[in-house]
Amino acid sequence: MKIEELPIPEDAKKIIIESGIRELYPPQIEAVKSGVLDGKNLVLASATASGKTLVAILCALKHAIEKGGKTLYLTPLKALASEKYEEFKRFEAIKKPNGKKIRVAISTGDYDSSDPHLGAYDIIVTTNEKADSLLRHRANWMSDVSLVVADEVHLLNDAGRGPTLEVVLARLVQINPEIQILALSATISNAREIADWLNAEVIVSDWRPVKLREGILVYDEVQFKDGYSYKIDVHKSSLPTVNAVIHTIKTGGQALIFLGTRRKAVTMAKRLSSTIKELISKPVKRALEKVADEILATGERTRLSELLAELVRLGVAFHHAGLCGAHRHIIEDAFRNGAIKALTATPTLAFGVNLPARTVIIHDYHRYEPGYGYYPISVLEYKQMAGRAGRPKFDKVGEALLIAKTEDERDYLMEAYIMAKPERIWSKLAIEKSLRNHVLATIASGFAYTERGVYEFFERTFYAHQYGARMIKGKIYKILTFLEKEDMINFNGEKVIATRFGRRVSELYIDPISAITIRDSLNRRSQKITDFSFLHMIASTPDMHPKLRPSRSEIDEIESFVDAHIEEFMVDLPSPIEDRIEYEEFLGEVKIAMVLKAWIEETHEDEILSVFGVQPGDLYRIVDAAKWLLYASQELAKLFEHRDLLPKISELMERVEKGVKPELLQLARLKGVGRIRARVLYNAGYKSIEDLKKAKIEELMSLPRIGAKLAMKIKEQVGGLLKKEDLRKVKAEWEQKALTEY
Numbered sequence: 135m136k137i138e139e140l141p142i143p144e145d146a147k148k149i150i151i152e153s154g155i156r157e158l159y160p161p162q163i164e165a166v167k168s169g170v171l172d173g174k175n176l177v178l179a180s181a182t183a184s185g186k187t188l189v190a191i192l193c194a195l196k197h198a199i200e201k202g203g204k205t206l207y208l209t210p211l212k213a214l215a216s217e218k219y220e221e222f223k224r225f226e227a228i229k230k231p232n233g234k235k236i237r238v239a240i241s242t243g244d245y246d247s248s249d250p251h252l253g254a255y256d257i258i259v260t261t262n263e264k265a266d267s268l269l270r271h272r273a274n275w276m277s278d279v280s281l282v283v284a285d286e287v288h289l290l291n292d293a294g295r296g297p298t299l300e301v302v303l304a305r306l307v308q309i310n311p312e313i314q315i316l317a318l319s320a321t322i323s324n325a326r327e328i329a330d331w332l333n334a335e336v337i338v339s340d341w342r343p344v345k346l347r348e349g350i351l352v353y354d355e356v357q358f359k360d361g362y363s364y365k366i367d368v369h370k371s372s373l374p375t376v377n378a379v380i381h382t383i384k385t386g387g388q389a390l391i392f393l394g395t396r397r398k399a400v401t402m403a404k405r406l407s408s409t410i411k412e413l414i415s416k417p418v419k420r421a422l423e424k425v426a427d428e429i430l431a432t433g434e435r436t437r438l439s440e441l442l443a444e445l446v447r448l449g450v451a452f453h454h455a456g457l458c459g460a461h462r463h464i465i466e467d468a469f470r471n472g473a474i475k476a477l478t479a480t481p482t483l484a485f486g487v488n489l490p491a492r493t494v495i496i497h498d499y500h501r502y503e504p505g506y507g508y509y510p511i512s513v514l515e516y517k518q519m520a521g522r523a524g525r526p527k528f529d530k531v532g533e534a535l536l537i538a539k540t541e542d543e544r545d546y547l548m549e550a551y552i553m554a555k556p557e558r559i560w561s562k563l564a565i566e567k568s569l570r571n572h573v574l575a576t577i578a579s580g581f582a583y584t585e586r587g588v589y590e591f592f593e594r595t596f597y598a599h600q601y602g603a604r605m606i607k608g609k610i611y612k613i614l615t616f617l618e619k620e621d622m623i624n625f626n627g628e629k630v631i632a633t634r635f636g637r638r639v640s641e642l643y644i645d646p647i648s649a650i651t652i653r654d655s656l657n658r659r660s661q662k663i664t665d666f667s668f669l670h671m672i673a674s675t676p677d678m679h680p681k682l683r684p685s686r687s688e689i690d691e692i693e694s695f696v697d698a699h700i701e702e703f704m705v706d707l708p709s710p711i712e713d714r715i716e717y718e719e720f721l722g723e724v725k726i727a728m729v730l731k732a733w734i735e736e737t738h739e740d741e742i743l744s745v746f747g748v749q750p751g752d753l754y755r756i757v758d759a760a761k762w763l764l765y766a767s768q769e770l771a772k773l774f775e776h777r778d779l780l781p782k783i784s785e786l787m788e789r790v791e792k793g794v795k796p797e798l799l800q801l802a803r804l805k806g807v808g809r810i811r812a813r814v815l816y817n818a819g820y821k822s823i824e825d826l827k828k829a830k831i832e833e834l835m836s837l838p839r840i841g842a843k844l845a846m847k848i849k850e851q852v853g854g855l856l857k858k859e860d861l862r863k864v865k866a867e868w869e870q871k872a873l874t875e876y
Contacts, residue, residue: 135157168337171192175316179336181521194256195225205280249273271579288559297572303596304591308594344529354374407449434740453478496534514557574636574639693721736795761791
């Protein structure tokens with residue numbers, strides 16, 4: 135079926151054809167034939183790169199142009215949301231019947247808003263959590279959504295992300311029973327069961343644009359499930375993974391290597407670099423130099439970013455959650471462009487952005503879970519990683535390799551992973567942490583007004599579809615009792631309503647347990663309230679992620695810190711004798727508070743990494759969580775009339791956001807001036823906006839880490855003695871100088 139034959143606007147056909155697509159892939163043809171463009175629900179379960187997103191685009195265009203409806207595109211990750219947003223943006227030039235162009239928006243942050251501006255858009259890309267938040271705020275435009283696309287719907291199986299996606303889908307159907315649902319998934323064994331829940335057609339396809347060969351590497355021989363095999367050269371390294379990567383690069387491909395931990399990913403990248411550097415051409419080396427320089431120029435320099443830049447120059451990189459988002463983005467682009475030849479990564483990348491490679495190597499098939507030890511990965515996880523093999527338009531065949539040490543292990547891996555089918559997807563909604571959130575939201579947002587109404591809503595969920603409504607009813611009753619006890623809901627005869635506290639907790643998008651911790655801490659107060667008091671309070675909530683574990687070498691130091699700050703705690707301290715596990719969790723919470731305290735005292739990221747072992751990516755996630763929890767604390771302090779605490783919490787919230795001491799807040803608010811540059815300005819004598827107004831632009835330009843471009847940006851923001859004509863003159867002179875030097 136050709137693109138030209140599709141019942142979509144000519145402008146849309148032109149955009150698709152110009153992107154290199156002239157004919158539909160088999161799964162796309164099946165989707166069209168199933169009636170998805172006529173409004174039928176569909177679960178499309180097919181391999182990576184089989185064109186699922188194009189089906190979503192075609193459906194979204196039909197809804198925007200012919201039905202005047204909105205499309206809500208749900209993704210599990212912010213990075214994936216950004217990727218999909220860029221894909222949809224290409225179609226903004228298309229006009230609707232009313233003459234207006236299609237508008238595309240993305241919304242992934244600020245969970246305390248209904249985002250009314252989104253009502254003006256036709257296609258809205260969000261994370262599952264943001265969509266849940268919008269529903270809790272009863273965003274008016276949600277009733278105009280006529281198509282919901284649920285990307286990566288197999289993540290219903292994920293205990294962290296699955297329950298929110300499940301509730302959002304059930305909630306959208308509750309609001310509009312006629313809504314069309316398009317669920318996109320990797321190949322799963324019970325796609326029909328998910329389709330039955332969604333009242334949808336189902337298409338399951340193993341078709342791929344690039345043929346996938348799955349095999350096992352034992353020392354120097356690769357053996358595939360179709361019987362094909364070949365040998366690879368054994369180099370200095372006796373490590374089969376290294377030999378396989380060299381073989382791939384020598385034959386003109388790129389390799390993506392999955393390892394179980396961040397440390398292993400970094401170690402493997404180091405090991406690969408010494409060999410790969412000899413295989414890179416001079417033009418590629420020049421391109422890699424630019425990528426390395428960009429890494430070092432982005433954010434604060436740390437030993438981790440310096441190591442990453444050093445490895446990039448040699449054609450290798452590592453990718454894991456410890457890297458800041460900007461560095462991960464740079465690495466992803468350089469890998470897509472073919473400059474980086476080998477990328478080592480943790481498995482989270484397999485569920486994230488689209489990064490195909492000719493060869494995917496799953497170096498180890500065990501994962502370590504603290505408290506549980508090592509366990510084998512699921513077949514679904516293996517298939518997700520293997521599915522990255524093969525770059526459309528570049529490779530005829532993609533290879534996915536597992537590594538075995540013996541022939542016996544090879545036989546086991548062939549049967550347990552390569553020949554096996556992915557596991558069934560099971561709902562994780564009944565996990566109490568998730569369920570209590572969604573039970574409260576159901577009442578607080580007016581989606582149910584009686585106990586019976588609450589049960590009826592949850593009867594719509596995938597959990598009830600799989601296990602039956604009775605299985606979840608007892609858990610809901612227990613949660614309702616808990617919420618009433620904590621004054622979040624009230625029963626009035628048959629009616630159940632949320633209190634002011636319960637409604638605000640639901641709107642703030644925090645766990646009820648977090649809200650109770652904050653409420654009780656504010657009510658109790660400590661003998662001595664400091665920044666640390668608030669930082670530890672939020673660190674002790676279940677919404678603080680990631681959790682930190684104190685190493686054995688840190689325990690004595692953290693305990694000494696606790697003794698020195700004992701009067702500042704706003705929560706009861708656990709006993710190390712009565713419950714050692716709870717006590718170590720408490721020490722981990724103190725460690726998070728210590729990290730945040732170091733951050734707002736302007737401790738360099740590299741020192742935080744050195745002292746606490748916290749990598750930049752984790753630091754930024756802790757800071758993001760802290761900003762939101764301090765905002766929630768501020769809102770709850772208003773609710774419970776702790777107005778004397780508001781100025782202190784408000785200032786602390788901004789300091790956490792900027793990572794500065796109080797005296798730098800005014801400077802750090804300027805665009806382009808981060809914590810490091812704000813300190814440079816302050817130490818140079820520019821301690822206020824008034825000082826910057828009076829400053830000569832030449833003086834600002836001469837300061838380290840400021841330069842001409844930022845100096846002009848600062849003067850544009852603060853105004854002052856420099857006239858606009860003079861500013862333009864300086865800007866023109868600087869641009870001419872830069873051009874001459876270039």
